Amino acid sequence: MNWAWFHKLGSPKWFFHCSRPWALPLFIVGCVSLVVGLIWGLAFAPEDYQQGNSFRIIYIHVPVAMLAQSCYLALGVSGLVYLVWQMKIAPTFIKAVAPIGAVMALMALVSGAIWGKPTWGTWWVWDARLTSVLMLFLLYMGIIALQNSLTDLLLANKAVAVLSVVGLLNLPIIKYSVEWWNTLHQGATFTLTEKPAMPVEMWLPLLFSTIGLYCLVAGLALWRMQTEILAREHRSHWVKEEVMKHGL
Amino acid sequence: MAFDSLTDFFEMGRHGVYVWSVYGFSVVSLIFITWSTLSRRRHVQKTLRKRFQRDETI
Numbered sequence: 001m002n003w004a005w006f007h008k009l010g011s012p013k014w015f016f017h018c019s020r021p022w023a024l025p026l027f028i029v030g031c032v033s034l035v036v037g038l039i040w041g042l043a044f045a046p047e048d049y050q051q052g053n054s055f056r057i058i059y060i061h062v063p064v065a066m067l068a069q070s071c072y073l074a075l076g077v078s079g080l081v082y083l084v085w086q087m088k089i090a091p092t093f094i095k096a097v098a099p100i101g102a103v104m105a106l107m108a109l110v111s112g113a114i115w116g117k118p119t120w121g122t123w124w125v126w127d128a129r130l131t132s133v134l135m136l137f138l139l140y141m142g143i144i145a146l147q148n149s150l151t152d153l154l155l156a157n158k159a160v161a162v163l164s165v166v167g168l169l170n171l172p173i174i175k176y177s178v179e180w181w182n183t184l185h186q187g188a189t190f191t192l193t194e195k196p197a198m199p200v201e202m203w204l205p206l207l208f209s210t211i212g213l214y215c216l217v218a219g220l221a222l223w224r225m226q227t228e229i230l231a232r233e234h235r236s237h238w239v240k241e242e243v244m245k246h247g248l
Numbered sequence: 249m250a251f252d253s254l255t256d257f258f259e260m261g262r263h264g265v266y267v268w269s270v271y272g273f274s275v276v277s278l279i280f281i282t283w284s285t286l287s288r289r290r291h292v293q294k295t296l297r298k299r300f301q302r303d304e305t306i
Contacts, residue, residue, distance in 0.1 A: 042271070043257060046250055053260035057270045064274070103281045111270045118266050216278070220285050227289045234296055243296045 010087040012229045013238050019222045027219025030212050037209030045202050057115040062189060063210040065108040067217055068136060071101035072164075073171060075143070079164030082157060089225075091157035092232065094164055095147055096224035100217055102140035108133055120184050128177035129185040132170060139167040153232070 008014045041059030048055035075094050082090035112130065113123045124130065143163055150156035178187050189196070196203045233239045251257040260267050 038271070042267070043249055043251065047261070052263055054263040054266050056260070056263075056267050060270055060274045099284070100281055103277050107274055107277050110273055114266050114270045114273075118263055220281060223285050223289060227285075227292050230296060231292050234299070239296070240300050243293060244300055 010085070010089055012088055012092065012233050013236070015089050016226055016229050016242075019226060023219050023222035023226065025219075026215045026222065030214070030216030030219055033208050033212030034216055035212070037205045037207070037212055040205035041209065045205050046199070048202075051119055054115060054118045057111055058189070059206055059209045061108065061111040061115060062206060063213040064104045064111065065133070066210060067213055068101055068104035068108050068133070069171060069174060070214075071097050071104060071217070072136060072139070072167065075101065075164045076168035076171070079161035082161040083165065089229075091161065092225050092228045093221075094143065094160055096228055097221050098140055098143045098147070098160075100220055100224070102137060102144060104217070105133060105137035105140055109137060116184070125184055127183040127185065128181040129174065129183050132174045132177050135170050136167075136174060139163075139170060143167075 038059055041056055045056065045059075047053055075097055078090040078093045081087050082094075109130075112133075116125075117123050143160055146163055147156055147160050150159060177183060178185050189198075230239055230243065249257075251260075258264055258268070
């Protein structure tokens, strides 16, 4: 197998130039798809026969919860990649994505709490699902704090990578918490293998808002990575050329 | 439209407060993360450009 692409991917310069045309289109497509999904879900999807209109929170809650976990999975994998191959791009990715993940986890917690009030009769319970998602949010905050507190860049790279990898343990706990323990939280609404238990006019808007949010976050992540690469590589000649010629 | 009137749409059968506060909080959060991304981008660009210009005049 030819591993050249793998080594290239590790090169900040190569990554910067390849990812550059993707950020804005991804962001715009994401915004459009998200807005379509949310308006559709808010105004046009039918009311749920049990939950009434409060179920419309699903169009935000499910995508942000998925993103919060996906971002962390990506963080953990790049932490591993950095520790094994010392790939330069990996810590850039962690630094760029951790704040996005933190916002997603916070949104999942807040939207879940507000949904819990009319549905379960309580804002918060200390059960497995809710607590493990709170842990996820705290892990993100820990990574951000660790990153900002270490001024030695190499040390920060390593420490943050280790913490990201260790935190991976939390992901299966989140995923299976609704099966292993008694909880107020319901099981997964969607799986890749089964047909959704909802009618199409309910889940289609959710598909739009989920794909939209993924694209939006991808666009943001690329922008943040590009910024971070320029800041870290400012001694390289190509950065100077880039900044003086094109701007960002 | 799943609602008969605009008032219906805002009230959402007494669930309006919950639904709208979730949507409001989410929009604010997304705007915040986008703003922080773009403002850091501008800041780094400005700082680097200034530094490179200074280097050239020396």
